[in-house]
Amino acid sequence: MHRKGIILRYRDLLPAVPEECVVTLLEGNTPLVPAQNLARSIAPGTEIYLKCEGLNPTGSFKDRGMTMAVSVAKAEGADSVICASTGNTSASAAAYAARAGMKAFVLIPEGKIAHGKLSQAMIHGAQVIQILGNFDDALGLVREISEKYPVTLVNSVNPYRIEGQKTAAFEVCDALGDAPDCHVLPVGNAGNITAYWAGYKAYHAAGRSKRLPRMLGWQAEGAAPIVRGHPIRKPETVATAIRIGNPASWKQAEAARDESGGLIRMVSDAEILEAYKLIAESEGIFCEPASAASVAGVIKLGKESFFRKGERIVCTLTGHGLKDPDNAIAQSDDPVTIPSDMAEALKILGF
Numbered sequence: 001m002h003r004k005g006i007i008l009r010y011r012d013l014l015p016a017v018p019e020e021c022v023v024t025l026l027e028g029n030t031p032l033v034p035a036q037n038l039a040r041s042i043a044p045g046t047e048i049y050l051k052c053e054g055l056n057p058t059g060s061f062k063d064r065g066m067t068m069a070v071s072v073a074k075a076e077g078a079d080s081v082i083c084a085s086t087g088n089t090s091a092s093a094a095a096y097a098a099r100a101g102m103k104a105f106v107l108i109p110e111g112k113i114a115h116g117k118l119s120q121a122m123i124h125g126a127q128v129i130q131i132l133g134n135f136d137d138a139l140g141l142v143r144e145i146s147e148k149y150p151v152t153l154v155n156s157v158n159p160y161r162i163e164g165q166k167t168a169a170f171e172v173c174d175a176l177g178d179a180p181d182c183h184v185l186p187v188g189n190a191g192n193i194t195a196y197w198a199g200y201k202a203y204h205a206a207g208r209s210k211r212l213p214r215m216l217g218w219q220a221e222g223a224a225p226i227v228r229g230h231p232i233r234k235p236e237t238v239a240t241a242i243r244i245g246n247p248a249s250w251k252q253a254e255a256a257r258d259e260s261g262g263l264i265r266m267v268s269d270a271e272i273l274e275a276y277k278l279i280a281e282s283e284g285i286f287c288e289p290a291s292a293a294s295v296a297g298v299i300k301l302g303k304e305s306f307f308r309k310g311e312r313i314v315c316t317l318t319g320h321g322l323k324d325p326d327n328a329i330a331q332s333d334d335p336v337t338i339p340s341d342m343a344e345a346l347k348i349l350g351f
């Protein structure tokens with residue numbers, strides 16, 4: 001399909017943006033890859049599909065919301081944007097602001113952001129500010145700054161972010177011909193589960209799909225405020241993109257869970273990393289650790305015989321593995337080093 005970016009592709013279902021204000025990097029239209037090897041090993045009898053959001057322009061789903069938020073900011077005459085970020089929001093804000101000719105300010109938790117993401121914010125010319133605190137602290141700061149000073153907040157508390165992110169649900173319905181039985185995704189600040197559910201409902205209401213999925217959200221054990229029922233002061237997890245202790249869209253995520261007959265549960269870092277390697281080794285798809293929380297959740301539910309035969313399960317892989325190469329290397333065996341010699345090479349290769 002001809003690529004237009006999500007605003008023009010789904011303009012009948014999104015808030016209006018004057019065409020000359022559309023700031024796009026042709027995001028969206030990401031592949032929905034059937035994962036038969038994974039289905040066979042973790043939930044036999046089901047169909048699993050991976051929505052590969054790492055193939056967006058800056059390598060995560062954040063681009064869907066950012067094209068909307070930055071386009072609307074441009075239409076309103078803004079000249080700068082600000083966000084708090086565990087990494088991917090800052091990468092996306094920096095890129096879309098660069099394209100719009102705006103300044104981007106990003107606040108990140110010091111030392112806890114994957115290198116790929118930091119490098120993106122830096123190369124696109126954002127002003128990067130590390131704070132001695134976590135994501136929740138950073139979000140508190142930028143919310144207050146944007147209320148008092150002339151700068152547009154582009155975190156998912158900006159309603160246009162959620163509007164743009166709905167389009168991933170539209171694409172899933174377009175690709176499958178209807179909504180799946182289950183939609184599985186990691187939950188951090190909880191904007192994405194909110195957006196997918198709103199998207200599925202909007203498509204259904206528009207008569208473009210016939211059914212609604214159960215929403216299955218997964219938090220990391222060390223950062224699972226929704227599961228535990230209270231904010232987590234010091235969230236910790238290897239999955240830095242969901243290292244959030246007090247999600248902005250907490251209530252909306254619970255509504256998505258309850259209205260859809262779904263669930264929000266948690267997986268351990270060990271389970272996340274096991275799924276991370278399994279996706280890479282069995283399907284050839286490299287996602288970042290937070291993304292693998294979705295598949296870790298399917299593994300857990302598979303063991304509990306949660307799924308029925310023939311069910312279609314879509315897992316969102318939220319971001320690209322190249323964002324966080326340090327984790328991939330840490331999870332793998334070191335390369336062996338040998339002299340440049342045929343006999344040595346053959347010995348290692350086992351021929």
Ligand SMILES: *Cc1c(COP(=O)(O)O)cnc(C)c1O
Pocket residue numbers: 060061062088089156186187188189190191192193241242288290291318319320
């Ligand atoms: C932002 C992000 C998440 C979490 O999404 P929320 O909308 O904050 O719940 C998960 N994975 C990746 C890769 C992300 O960038």
